[in-house]
Amino acid sequence: MSTFQDRRAPARRRLLAAATLLSALPLLGAAPAALAQQSDPIRIGLILPMTGPFASTGRQIDAAVKLYLAQHGDTVAGRKVQVVLKDDASVADTTRRLAQELVVNDKVTVLAGFGLTPLALATAPIATQSKTPMVVMAAATSSITQASPYVVRSSMTLPQVTVGVAEWAPKNGIKKVVTLVSDYGPGIDAEKAFKERFELNGGKVVEQVRVPLRNPDFAPFLQRVRDAGAEALFVFVPSGVGAALMKQFAERGLDKAGIKLLGTGDVTDDDILNDMGDVALGVVTSFHYSAAHKSAANQQFVDAFQKANKFRPNFMAVGGYDGMRVIMEGLKATKGAGGEALLNAMKGQTFESPRGPVFIDAQTRDIVQDVYIRKVERQNGQLWNVEFETLKGVKDPGKAGAAGAPK
Numbered sequence: 343m344s345t346f347q348d349r350r351a352p353a354r355r356r357l358l359a360a361a362t363l364l365s366a367l368p369l370l371g372a373a374p375a376a377l378a379q380q381s382d383p384i385r386i387g388l389i390l391p392m393t394g395p396f397a398s399t400g401r402q403i404d405a406a407v408k409l410y411l412a413q414h415g416d417t418v419a420g421r422k423v424q425v426v427l428k429d430d431a432s433v434a435d436t437t438r439r440l441a442q443e444l445v446v447n448d449k450v451t452v453l454a455g456f457g458l459t460p461l462a463l464a465t466a467p468i469a470t471q472s473k474t475p476m477v478v479m480a481a482a483t484s485s486i487t488q489a490s491p492y493v494v495r496s497s498m499t500l501p502q503v504t505v506g507v508a509e510w511a512p513k514n515g516i517k518k519v520v521t522l523v524s525d526y527g528p529g530i531d532a533e534k535a536f537k538e539r540f541e542l543n544g545g546k547v548v549e550q551v552r553v554p555l556r557n558p559d560f561a562p563f564l565q566r567v568r569d570a571g572a573e574a575l576f577v578f579v580p581s582g583v584g585a586a587l588m589k590q591f592a593e594r595g596l597d598k599a600g601i602k603l604l605g606t607g608d609v610t611d612d613d614i615l616n617d618m619g620d621v622a623l624g625v626v627t628s629f630h631y632s633a634a635h636k637s638a639a640n641q642q643f644v645d646a647f648q649k650a651n652k653f654r655p656n657f658m659a660v661g662g663y664d665g666m667r668v669i670m671e672g673l674k675a676t677k678g679a680g681g682e683a684l685l686n687a688m689k690g691q692t693f694e695s696p697r698g699p700v701f702i703d704a705q706t707r708d709i710v711q712d713v714y715i716r717k718v719e720r721q722n723g724q725l726w727n728v729e730f731e732t733l734k735g736v737k738d739p740g741k742a743g744a745a746g747a748p749k
């Protein structure tokens with residue numbers, strides 16, 4: 343958290359500079375569509391963490407974007423669609439600079455990717471200023487869609503995927519819980535949504551612990567969980583971090599002490615689940631995607647993905663795959679035009695994703711989707727998040743006015 347706060351003042355100055363640069367080019371918003379030659383490629387600027395601690399997110403989304411284009415073709419209205427991939431190494435200042443370059447120099451029609459919340463928030467003003475649709479394929483803090491009217495999200499929000507397990511736990515005899523979250527946007531969202539929904543259903547959150555986003559040492563925090571005498575620990579950590587948490591949970595003997603582990607599915611991320619070992623068995627999470635989701639569409643997706651990549655797709659991959667679907671179908675509808683027309687063509691899309699039925703809510707520009715309660719089981723020698731309950735068509739409850747929104 344502090345990493346991002348400390349940079350705030352220079353970041354603002356840089357943003358102002360970017361805004362000045364953008365407003366000095368009044369044609370910018372209209373330029374890519376209006377001036378494009380029919381033979382020019384349509385460019386998508388894809389910004390992902392391809393290196394650094396969150397590189398697994400970049401690797402998953404990049405692979406899924408490539409798969410979508412390989413399966414569905416890369417031409418729209420007679421023009422090639424070209425993905426310009428940039429690595430921001432999960433540093434917000436870099437994301438912002440890359441987004442600016444992609445808009446100004448590469449004249450991209452769409453910005454996409456965004457592996458972490460601060461990276462999406464750093465880019466939102468550039469999307470607004472340049473009228474460039476921005477498809478958030480990973481970042482999941484509820485408020486991101488409100489940071490720019492040009493944001494469309496194909497991932498999820500933390501409140502959306504948290505309330506399922508917050509309702510499941512008290513109905514299954516778990517009444518006393520400690521929460522542990524990464525100390526930044528999605529963690530704060532998960533902590534709040536869990537407490538509200540869990541206590542509404544008769545549970546009690548006895549302690550709330552926040553750990554640093556980068557290089558967290560969970561050991562001292564886990565000791566506090568033991569001392570608080572809770573029946574279960576609810577966890578949110580971003581994709582890729584779950585294995586370290588799980589290891590320290592076992593090393594501290596929390597599983598042996600009978601403390602149950604609950605979470606959003608980020609902690610039992612399909613990318614790393616198989617390497618976690620027995621400590622993961624029985625962990626209950628709620629989430630929008632499991633590689634074990636039973637549908638023909640998912641089976642085809644997982645098979646094709648694994649064939650192309652030799653690793654299992656996780657929810658980041660699905661966010662990238664569906665994000666590409668939203669972009670490509672939008673471009674087809676506008677015959678390659680961008681700006682507001684493309685934004686409007688993205689809103690309201692309804693389709694079957696590998697995760698299940700989804701739609702892009704035209705009002706909120708967020709994805710509405712089924713959320714599943716899952717338990718980690720070993721099947722055919724591998725660990726999977728096995729879905730056993732479904733909540734249909736869940737909107738982000740973090741938005742004012744959404745069904746079930748906290749008052």
Ligand code: PHB
Nearest residue numbers: 458459481482580581608
């Ligand atoms: C985020 O930073 O918004 C984020 C990243 C990874 C996740 C969830 C949320 O697994």
